[in-house]
Amino acid sequence: MNPIPFDIYADLKWRGLIYQSTDEKMQSWLNEKPRTVYVGFDPTADSLHIGSLLPLQTLRRFQLAGHRPVAIIGGATGMIGDPSGKSAERNLLSEDQLQANIEGMRQQMAAMLDFDCGENSAILVNNYDWMKSFSYIDFLRDVGKNFPVNVMLAKDSVKSRLGSDAGISYTEFSYMLLQAYDFVHLHQEYGCELQLGGSDQWGNVTAGIDLGRRMLSKQLYGLTLPLLTKADGSKMGKTETGTVWLSSDRTSPYELYQYWIRVDDADVSKCLKYLTDLERGEIEELDGLREAAAHQRDSQKRLAEEITRQIHGEEGLKAAKYATDVFFGAEINDCSERDLNAIFSDVPSQQVSKSLLEGDGLAVYDAFVQAGLCKSKGEARRLFAQGGLYVNNHRWADEDACIKKDHLVTPTTLVLRSGKKKYALLKFELE
RNA sequence: GGGGGGUUUCCCGAGCGGUCAAAGGGGUCAGACUGUAAAUCUGAUGGCUUCGCCUUCGCAGGUUCGAAUCCUGCACCCCCCA
Numbered sequence: 146m147n148p149i150p151f152d153i154y155a156d157l158k159w160r161g162l163i164y165q166s167t168d169e170k171m172q173s174w175l176n177e178k179p180r181t182v183y184v185g186f187d188p189t190a191d192s193l194h195i196g197s198l199l200p201l202q203t204l205r206r207f208q209l210a211g212h213r214p215v216a217i218i219g220g221a222t223g224m225i226g227d228p229s230g231k232s233a234e235r236n237l238l239s240e241d242q243l244q245a246n247i248e249g250m251r252q253q254m255a256a257m258l259d260f261d262c263g264e265n266s267a268i269l270v271n272n273y274d275w276m277k278s279f280s281y282i283d284f285l286r287d288v289g290k291n292f293p294v295n296v297m298l299a300k301d302s303v304k305s306r307l308g309s310d311a312g313i314s315y316t317e318f319s320y321m322l323l324q325a326y327d328f329v330h331l332h333q334e335y336g337c338e339l340q341l342g343g344s345d346q347w348g349n350v351t352a353g354i355d356l357g358r359r360m361l362s363k364q365l366y367g368l369t370l371p372l373l374t375k376a377d378g379s380k381m382g383k384t385e386t387g388t389v390w391l392s393s394d395r396t397s398p399y400e401l402y403q404y405w406i407r408v409d410d411a412d413v414s415k416c417l418k419y420l421t422d423l424e425r426g427e428i429e430e431l432d433g434l435r436e437a438a439a440h441q442r443d444s445q446k447r448l449a450e451e452i453t454r455q456i457h458g459e460e461g462l463k464a465a466k467y468a469t470d471v472f473f474g475a476e477i478n479d480c481s482e483r484d485l486n487a488i489f490s491d492v493p494s495q496q497v498s499k500s501l502l503e504g505d506g507l508a509v510y511d512a513f514v515q516a517g518l519c520k521s522k523g524e525a526r527r528l529f530a531q532g533g534l535y536v537n538n539h540r541w542a543d544e545d546a547c548i549k550k551d552h553l554v555t556p557t558t559l560v561l562r563s564g565k566k567k568y569a570l571l572k573f574e575l576e
Numbered sequence: 577g578g579g580g581g582g583u584u585u586c587c588c589g590a591g592c593g594g595u596c597a598a599a600g601g602g603g604u605c606a607g608a609c610u611g612u613a614a615a616u617c618u619g620a621u622g623g624c625u626u627c628g629c630c631u632u633c634g635c636a637g638g639u640u641c642g643a644a645u646c647c648u649g650c651a652c653c654c655c656c657c658a
Contacts, residue, residue: 407612440611473612524605527620531606564606 148179148264153210157368159425160418162203164344167354167367174366175212179265181337182207183215185272185324185346188223189238191249192392195382195404198452199373202420203341204267205257209422213265215337216254218247220273222324228317229302229345247271253391256456268335272327288326291359292352297321300348321352328353329360339366373419376411391456397490398457399472402465405449406442410435413444421451464488472566477537482555489560493517494570499557502573506547509536516561516569528563535562 154172157163168174184200186193193201204214219227220243238246251269258267297303300321306313328350331337340350350367357365373381382389382404389404390396396404408416413435417428431444454462468488471477477485495516501507510525513534519525526544528534534541536552537560553559559571 403612409613410611438611439613442611442613445611469612521623523623523626524621526626528606531620533606566612567605 147211149176149211151210152176153207153212156206156210157203161415162199162370162419164369164371165347165367166369167351171366171368175210175339179211179213180339181213181215181331181335182339182341183217183328183331183337184341185217185219185222185327186250187227188218188220188243188246188250190390191246192390192395193250193253194391195389196373196380198382198391199370199419200341200343201254201257202455203370206422207341208258208262208265208267211265213335214258214267215331215335216258216267216269217327217331218250218269218271219324219327220244220247220271221276222272222320222327224273225320225323226317227302227320227324227349228306228313229349243273249392253456256458270331272323272330275330276323276326284322284326287360288322288329288356291356292322292325296355297352300352302345302348321349324349325352325356328365329356332357332361332363332365338363339368341368341370344369344372373416376409381412381416393457393461397468397487398453398461398465399468399488400491401456402449402453402462402469405452406445406469408445408448410439410444413448416448417444417451421448421455423447423451471538472568474538477554477560480554482558485555485558485560489568489570492568492570494558494572496572496574499573499575502548502550502553506549508547509534509541509544512536512548512559512571513561513563516571518561518563518567518569533564536560538562 152172152175154163154175174180182204184204186197186200201216204216208214223238223243223246224240254267254269258269260267260269297318298307302321303313303318306317328337328340340353342350347367347369350369354365354367357363375381384404388396389401391401405416414428414432417423417431423431431447434441434443449465450462453465457465464487467484471480471488480488493516497515509529510519510522513519513525513528514522519528525534529541529544532540536548537554548559553573557573559573561569561571563569
């Protein structure tokens with residue numbers, strides 16, 4: 146078997162993923178033999194988010210190309226806080242919090258990287274494991290000695306903070322020493338020779354390379370990726386409701402799918418190149434389709450599919466698509482309680498007594514007020530008059546009709562909708 | 577300390593004794609259109625037991641058949657003179 150199935154550098158190059166490289170001969174160096182590559186992740190939350198997707202996906206691509214990926218979770222560095230790209234001092238995380246975060250991230254990485262494929266199986270490490278026992282004196286002697294302060298002061302991440310009112314603490318100032326040492330440690334432990342990172346990590350990456358040369362007399366390499374931004378310059382991965390996470394507990398597969406479906410035409414080609422495994426020909430074909438028939442949104446659909454499948458698997462993608470159909474007005478029939486809860490997991494719901502359905506039943510207007518979709522019955526009346534009142538995705542026809550037991554989609558649930566896609570559930574419970 | 581102006585429904589802002597639940601704009605909501613985009617167009621926009629009733633126009637009283645509109649007092653804000 147060919148140890149290098151494809152030219153990773155050329156692949157990254159056409160995808161536009163090479164922002165900066167520390168060595169001109171990077172391409173031949175990578176194609177010479179399998180290398181060990183690492184990327185660091187900040188454990189600031191118990192889940193990765195869209196911002197981590199690009200480095201993670203790139204690491205994965207390195208693995209597919211025969212190289213060995215190492216994902217390092219910054220358990221130690223996360224306790225310090227990286228000043229790169231931050232305008233203010235970071236809050237320190239507690240050890241418990243970090244432990245929980247690392248556990249969450251570990252599981253998500255397993256969906257992207259193969260941890261069991263022989264020679265180039267992925268490795269996951271936590272720098273806290275080797276940093277925790279490092280004494281301050283030892284660290285200063287072994288590592289600190291190799292860092293000229295004048296060089297440290299010249300780094301952008303430090304310079305920008307020195308000039309600002311926020312200043313920078315000694316702790317954050319020391320951050321780059323820790324990250325640099327990670328590289329050295331990974332080299333000693335796993336023969337790791339290449340560090341990947343976002344373009345904001347350039348300073349930290351080169352610090353690691355310098356340290357490798359000084360401490361080990363070894364040539365290490367670095368590569369930075371562009372930041373994933375939208376055409377208007379804003380960050381990718383934020384919605385009105387907040388960050389888009391990879392964890393299904395925080396962002397449901399449906400929401401994730403929807404996020405990508407809604408990507409702007411101007412950004413979608415870049416996302417396909419950066420984040421999916423689609424080949425050049427396929428992406429160009431999609432670009433062509435988009436130009437010819439933008440309204441079909443083939444690109445967005447494909448993007449959403451690829452990413453959702455990658456993160457949540459075939460099952461997650463299926464659920465997201467089914468939820469999409471239902472959200473956009475498909476019949477809600479013979480739907481199991483479980484499916485319904487999954488589809489509408491992001492939708493507000495209210496519990497009410499099942500006895501309301503006895504006798505004449507529950508007036509539609511009352512149902513909408515109960516569910517919180519209308520502030521008053523007057524508002525519900527208006528909604529009906531304007532044709533925006535739906536029960537189980539059917540436009541309600543008769544304002545005097547009441548909701549009875551047979552309207553329920555599952556033994557307990559009624560799906561109410563105001564307008565095109567504002568949903569709420571009413572759950573009828575026995576008392 | 578003296579003089580003047582203001583306080584209106586989610587916001588801005590008309591209204592200055594009945595025809596005022598209160599113009600207009602913004603926002604919001606719905607409908608149409610559409611690519612789950614943007615724009616546009618239409619309608620709605622205090623509550624309710626809705627052909628009617630109830631509560632809103634800084635607060636409290638008063639005058640009137642009737643007040644957001646007039647009078648008195650109070651609170652807060654603004655401007656001018658000292």
